[in-house]
Amino acid sequence: MSFAIFLDVDGVLNTRKTVIASPDGHIGVDCTRIGILAGAIKKYGGGALVLTSDWKNVRIGDDLNYLREKLMEHGLEISAMTEDHFNKRGQGIMNYLDTHPEIDEYVVLDDNRFDFDDFSKLWERLLITGGIENAAFASKTPAVEAILFREYIKELS
Numbered sequence: 408m409s410f411a412i413f414l415d416v417d418g419v420l421n422t423r424k425t426v427i428a429s430p431d432g433h434i435g436v437d438c439t440r441i442g443i444l445a446g447a448i449k450k451y452g453g454g455a456l457v458l459t460s461d462w463k464n465v466r467i468g469d470d471l472n473y474l475r476e477k478l479m480e481h482g483l484e485i486s487a488m489t490e491d492h493f494n495k496r497g498q499g500i501m502n503y504l505d506t507h508p509e510i511d512e513y514v515v516l517d518d519n520r521f522d523f524d525d526f527s528k529l530w531e532r533l534l535i536t537g538g539i540e541n542a543a544f545a546s547k548t549p550a551v552e553a554i555l556f557r558e559y560i561k562e563l564s
């Protein structure tokens with residue numbers, strides 16, 4: 408079994424109300440929210456963090472280093488990043504899954520819908536967030552992974 412978490416940052420590890428600034432002066436990330444993420448992953452039995460957020464493209468340098476440091480404080484490490492074009496974030500995840508057949512369970516954390524509903528497997532594993540503590544199923548028929556992961560988030564929030 409190999410579990411992966413496809414992670415957006417803005418709207419998951421922060422909200423518009425977050426007052427912490429990143430090194431480059433953008434909205435930073437909240438330690439409490441990273442703690443919830445780390446706790447949920449631990450309860451799940453561990454998993455690989457794959458960054459889908461546009462932090463991977465437009466926040467390279469000090470901000471990405473800062474994100475890595477903040478995650479590391481909770482024992483988390485970004486293991487990979489997806490590649491996507493023109494906000495086709497779902498397609499980027501599908502491409503990643505194609506090249507990583509070992510991943511048989513995964514969830515998608517994001518505050519936006521992008522093209523996710525083009526792919527039923529992603530839609531069923533998508534938790535739409537308003538800050539990670541507010542995670543709602545995108546699908547009316549969520550996958551078991553999404554049900555479990557959301558339950559763990561709720562327990563930790």
Ligand SMILES: [Mg+2]
Nearest residue numbers: 415417418518
């Ligand atoms: Mg976002």
